[in-house]
């Protein structure tokens with residue numbers, strides 16, 4: 001059984017969301033998000049840099065939420081939720097998956113670290129403001145792309161929307177996503193209507 005090592009509200013929600021969309025069986029093991037547990041040899045064996053999530057399937061474990069998503073689609077997707085590899089649509093799909101994690105979530109992570117993850121004396125307000133500017137640039141690029149279509153790839157929901165959906169949940173949490181970002185906010189609200197999203201983010 002595919003096991004998702006989970007902390008509510010974190011990137012492990014992407015994997016629950018995907019499994020729910022695919023109706024693929026999985027089990028959740030909720031873990032302690034404390035820095036001490038994440039620094040433990042037990043957790044480092046699953047995620048060597050002490051981050052969340054990790055996943056186990058078929059006798060191996062892995063880290064990096066985007067890689068888990070691609071693996072699950074390759075192995076269990078039967079062509080669902082992503083365009084056929086090697087096509088122009090697949091290029092755009094990959095672009096948005098990577099953009100969501102590597103370009104948008106990066107400054108959001110910096111904001112999270114300097115707003116609440118680091119001990120208070122180590123937080124640097126200037127880092128938050130710089131990261132906010134970088135994140136807003138990404139949100140504006142996303143809004144341009146979504147101006148004429150409901151999902152990143154057009155009319156069809158894809159796993160790229162799962163990658164982006166979590167990044168926007170984080171963006172809202174750290175305050176980079178603001179009500180003035182009307183297109184991005186209504187895209188996230190639209191994603192949040194999906195039953196699979198509600199399973200991944202029950203609160």
Ligand SMILES: N[C@@H](CCC(=O)N[C@@H](CS)C(=O)NCC(=O)O)C(=O)O
Pocket residue numbers: 009010011012050051052053063064065066101109117
């Ligand atoms: N690129 C990694 C990012 C993992 C990540 O930053 N996870 C967050 C929770 S969503 C975390 O563990 N943060 C704690 C930390 O960075 O110390 C992935 O997609 O799995």
